[in-house]
Amino acid sequence: MKSSRRYVSILAVLFAISMSLVFVAGCTSNAVAPNGNSYQDRLDWLNKVFAKGGPDLGPGLGECTVLYDTAMTEWVDSQGDDFKVVNGKEEIEFKLSNNAIASPLQLTIHATKYLAPFGSFWLLDCGPDGTVFAKPLEVKPNDETTKNSCSVLFYFNPATEEWEVEQAEPSGSKLLINHFSKYGIAD
Numbered sequence: 001m002k003s004s005r006r007y008v009s010i011l012a013v014l015f016a017i018s019m020s021l022v023f024v025a026g027c028t029s030n031a032v033a034p035n036g037n038s039y040q041d042r043l044d045w046l047n048k049v050f051a052k053g054g055p056d057l058g059p060g061l062g063e064c065t066v067l068y069d070t071a072m073t074e075w076v077d078s079q080g081d082d083f084k085v086v087n088g089k090e091e092i093e094f095k096l097s098n099n100a101i102a103s104p105l106q107l108t109i110h111a112t113k114y115l116a117p118f119g120s121f122w123l124l125d126c127g128p129d130g131t132v133f134a135k136p137l138e139v140k141p142n143d144e145t146t147k148n149s150c151s152v153l154f155y156f157n158p159a160t161e162e163w164e165v166e167q168a169e170p171s172g173s174k175l176l177i178n179h180f181s182k183y184g185i186a187d
Helices: 002-024 039-049
Strands: 065-076 081-087 090-096 105-116 119-127 132-142 150-157 162-170 175-179 182-186
Touching (some): 039 150, 039 162, 039 182, 090 105, 150 175, 162 175
Antiparallel strands (some): 081 090, 105 119, 119 182, 132 175, 150 162, 150 182
């Protein structure tokens, strides 16, 4: 009789541990995401749909609903600046630190939000292309529609013509961009 109680106790502990790994480790590469999609699934989707980095060159993009599409231009100087792309209750906040750039610069961000198979996806085409920051530009998505536990920043590498995972953080955390190029944010 003691061995069956011990067996049940061990099973209960193992179950509790496995459940905590599912909920706590949502942003790790080997974790099970809440919706069943890892960010590797999102990366594979990006490399298929946004072939060669273009927003209209890959198969399947026409099947994704465009939720928001806008471009913004912001003059910034070495004192830093905060600016936002806003769509109703959702927004992407950008924060440029003091002394991140040496001289005034006009930044342009073309932001398109898609409804992807895994949830929302922001495509950010940032310019001038190749602008390098002495201190990273902080990007903080605040997506009211997200159901996932982490935000993933993807970078389009022009040398390989493929998307790469740049950073994964808990939802609502800041993501860091060191230079301007083409990026994607999946929640």
